[in-house]
Amino acid sequence: MKTMILIGGILLSTATHQALAEEQCGKVTIADMNWSSASLIANVDRFILEYGYGCEAELIPGDTMPTSTSMVEKGEPDIAPEIWSNSVKELIERGVSDKRLAIAGHSLSDGGEEGFWVPQYMVDKDPSLKTIEGIIAKVKTFKHPEDPDRGAFYGCPAGWGCQLSAENLYRALKLSDAGFDLVDPGSGAGLSGSIARAYERGKPWFGYYWAPTAVLGKYKMAKVDFGSGIDVDHFRDCISKVECADPKVTMYPSALVQTVTTTDFAEKSTQAFAYLGKRSLTNAQMNGLLAWMEDNQADGNIAAEYFLMNHEDTWLKWVPADVGAKVKAAIEAL
């Protein structure tokens, strides 16, 4: 008799657990990638999934290529909040067609803004520098640190997706003939360090960068106009690829920045997946948050708290009412 009651009790508890499991998404790993905007979004996701959806959300460090590869090959982490899909296009497309990855939505609704930039103070003094022709004419101003006869154009670090596009456009614009050397800064820190150094000293700088970033939020730069408009097809078929026999000049189209998850996660936690689809920020919002992060030397965790506390109208739209209430209560308790 006792065994019957015991078995009955166990079955009942598993039944209720089953019902609760519909809302609980269990253990979830989120990639905390090593740049400010991605870290901010990852921390916001972690907070909302933990307190709003009852997941056991955990952040693990990541970077575009290793995280994407790990998601395709090992199914882990579950969520990558900010993938700049242009850099890993083939990998993501293969992952989606192999049914290992699912695209939840756009992290940055405006898309990323890429281009070649010069400091604003240079353009203020000499408006001709707004166009590429003006820059080519003044190549001598952009002195190369190690070769006094050449100018320096700062490309992307080795291995980044933008290295291909920057190099192809460097060829299309015939910058080498104009006297510019393509400088490989080695790392993201090297590239942003070179901008910081030039800007702090009021010196010239010309190279590739992207928005929204803390660097462009802090140092006002002007995007250089190639005068060619945007040729999306040519960019996709040639400029962004390693073999581009005849690159032609085009401005950068807006970069696709998406939230990518594993298919396991998408199928298991449909409500959380739906939230990820709705969670999206405009470039203006992101730039503002990045500027705040910079001023307050905040990491993703503190910035996420700031965002949740001060921008309710934004994030309440991403979640259903009951989830929103739970998250609000958790914020008050902070």
Add this chain to the structure above:
Amino acid sequence: MADYSWLSKFPKMDRSTLLEIRKYLDGSFRDFSREYGDVIESFFDPLLDFLIWFEKLLVQSPWWAVLLSITALVYFTSRSWKLSLGVVVSFLLIGYFGMWEDTMRTLSIITVCTLLAIVLGVPIGILMSRSNRTQALVTPILDVMQTMPAFVYLIPVVMLLGIGKVPGVIAVVIYAIPPVIRLTNLGIRLVDKEVLEAATAYGANPMQRLMGVQLPLASPTIMAGINQTIMMALGMVVIASMIGVKGLGQPVLKSITNQYFTLGLFNGLAIVALAIIFDRASQAYAKRSQKHMQGGHHE
């Protein structure tokens, strides 16, 4: 109402205080960089010119000339046919796999770094060995140089000097110089006191003692230090490439970012080959110069 939260969580500094400290230090470094940046840059200009010249020399000379001179150098320091053959084979393989130019760039910058580390490190080691107070002062500095993550001191260096060869040399030298300093200090201190006394008894002045007794007797240890310095300098190649130094480090970085295993492996093996050649050549030279010790001395 007593607050016992410190029993479970460490009582941290107030976040706003920490923030103010960080902003103050960042701000003062920025001002320093603005004021003295150009002066410091011009101080390093001769070094930069030499680095550029040396790299151009190695990269633009015909490959067989460079190969011949390296092999000749290795043979004359080591007098070993096997080693010279190994040098020829490994450089031929490196060139055949398309890594010649990168290897020449890495070779040029690492050679300069190693020479700088030795030229600066041995005298500092000698000074340390003379006085316990100097040793107590310098040892913590060496500890910091060896364990502080490179990017921590690279950020201010990049702010001051930009990306390129000079910050790369600074990074490599900072990381690679401690072994030669420590082991020079150790080697000299380990010289038998009786031998020193005998030298003084024969009327040697301190300089003669140093050059004639201490340095020769300490030379096995000093050569071990130089060897370790060379190894550590080559180990920093990838970090140097993260601040824009061209060479074998950049393909390795590319392979990390893009998960190209074989590219990373080949370039890594080229770095290993350079390390082994430097190591064997310097050790063989050390052994030959210590032939006089193979009398009654057993170490």
